Amino acid sequence: MIALTLTLLAALTATPTRAVTLAEAVTGALQVEQQESRVAALRGESAAIRRQAGGLLAADPALRAKSVSDALTGNDGAYELEAMVDLPLWMPGQRSASQGIATAMGNQADALVRLLRWEMAGRVREAAWTTALAQGRLRQAAAALAAARSLEQDIGKRTMAGELARMDLLVAQQDTLTREVDLQAAQLDYNQAIQSYIHLTGLRTVPEPLVETAPPPSGTPTEAHADLPADHPLLASSDGAVAKARAERERVHSQRRGNPLLSLGAKRVRDGRGSEAADALQLEISVPFGLTSYSAPAIALAERAYTEEVTTRRRTLIEAEHALETAQIDVAGATEALALATRRQTVTQDALQLVRRAFNLGESELTTLLQAQERARQASLDLELRRLEQGRAAARLNQALGLVPE
Numbered sequence: 079m080i081a082l083t084l085t086l087l088a089a090l091t092a093t094p095t096r097a098v099t100l101a102e103a104v105t106g107a108l109q110v111e112q113q114e115s116r117v118a119a120l121r122g123e124s125a126a127i128r129r130q131a132g133g134l135l136a137a138d139p140a141l142r143a144k145s146v147s148d149a150l151t152g153n154d155g156a157y158e159l160e161a162m163v164d165l166p167l168w169m170p171g172q173r174s175a176s177q178g179i180a181t182a183m184g185n186q187a188d189a190l191v192r193l194l195r196w197e198m199a200g201r202v203r204e205a206a207w208t209t210a211l212a213q214g215r216l217r218q219a220a221a222a223l224a225a226a227r228s229l230e231q232d233i234g235k236r237t238m239a240g241e242l243a244r245m246d247l248l249v250a251q252q253d254t255l256t257r258e259v260d261l262q263a264a265q266l267d268y269n270q271a272i273q274s275y276i277h278l279t280g281l282r283t284v285p286e287p288l289v290e291t292a293p294p295p296s297g298t299p300t301e302a303h304a305d306l307p308a309d310h311p312l313l314a315s316s317d318g319a320v321a322k323a324r325a326e327r328e329r330v331h332s333q334r335r336g337n338p339l340l341s342l343g344a345k346r347v348r349d350g351r352g353s354e355a356a357d358a359l360q361l362e363i364s365v366p367f368g369l370t371s372y373s374a375p376a377i378a379l380a381e382r383a384y385t386e387e388v389t390t391r392r393r394t395l396i397e398a399e400h401a402l403e404t405a406q407i408d409v410a411g412a413t414e415a416l417a418l419a420t421r422r423q424t425v426t427q428d429a430l431q432l433v434r435r436a437f438n439l440g441e442s443e444l445t446t447l448l449q450a451q452e453r454a455r456q457a458s459l460d461l462e463l464r465r466l467e468q469g470r471a472a473a474r475l476n477q478a479l480g481l482v483p484e
Contacts, residue, residue: 097286101483103206104199106279113194117187124183131176136337137166155351162343162360169337175329182325186318189311192482196311200477205275206284207470212264212271214466218459219264223257225451230254233444246444253448289469290476305402310480312398316391323384330380335368398478405471405478412464412471419457419464426450426457 098106108114146158230250236242276282306313341362348355433450436442 098281098283099483100199100202100206100285100288100290103202103279103281103285104195104483106281107198107202108195110278110280111198113198116194117190120183120187120190124180124187127176127183128180131173131180135166136168136172139166140164142341142343156349157347159346160343160360161345162341162362165340165342166337167340169332169335171332172329172337175325175332178325179322179329182318182322186315186322189314189318193311193315196477196480196482199482202279202285203470203473203477205271205278206288207466207473209268209271209275209284210288211463211466211470212268214462215459216261216264216268218455218462219257219261221458222455223254223261225455226250226254226257229447229451241440242444249444249448288473290473306395306398307480310398311482312394312480313391316387316394320384320387320391323380323387327377327380327384330373330376334370334373334377336366338366339364398480402475402478405475408471409468409475412468416461416464416468419461423454423457423461426454430454 140163142160142162142164144158144160144162146160148154148156230247230253233242233247233250237244237247272282275284339362341360341364343360345358345360346355347358430450430453433442433447437444437447
């Protein structure tokens, strides 16, 4: 069993044959979920609007045909035939307003690419660090089991030699069984964590190196001030939505009078049998009045949509600043917790050495040694977790800052 425990420890500390970076893990997760289709759809809509705005006509042309005959009345052979092509024209400002929407949607697509990658980076970071924390607990559980089995073997030898009572061996065996249960639970937690990571990214190894460099928090933990970058993916996405709503508002204002209609066609008229038909070309133009009462609802709707996007952008900024402040406080707290855990681990290890020496000399009982060993185990586990949590806090700070692994 000791050999198996050592093998497990070696496997946990072994370097994978092909390490992946955080950027590769994020790319793999995006490929698993196939998020690229959302960006392609938005770019396609932007291109379609741009093509339509670049055309000569403001809308689809139409063909009108008209026939007038006296066949059911006097039947004198009189008729009138007319064919017209209606051509909707651009009013001043309408074409540029539509092109503005196309530009805004193109910018939205660019922002969406970065937003999707940033959101996925947050999920990958959390999954990877959850796996790392589970691996740290598993590593500590394996080390604790190895120490318990080593102590059990030593007590077994001393029991056989008559130095210790049978009860001491039973107590040591119980402690070993407890450590085995802890190892099984830690193994289960690790299996679940790595399976969730694999399901998310499609990869079987966590990013290497996993620890990210985090900028130091500004001020004290209670005075930390959020300093969001201008290109934060959340803010860029909100800015794109505001720009799109603004462009839509401008388009609605430009179209409040509708589109002029130019009609071109031909006409043939015959007064009756025996008379010659007369042909003529026709030119018509129709200009809408653009009454305010009819365009007001559409304008009000566009104004409301723009106002909602501005409000959403303000709320997004507040939430992003709060997330950054929280992450900065967590980084400072993780640093302090690691310093305390380091001192605690040093003290408990020194105490364990003294108790172990006293036990070997017969000056201390086994229960005292087991208690000291448990305190040392808890301190080692706490130190391992505090180190990992400091790394996770740095990753969360980078996430809050909008840093996207490229």
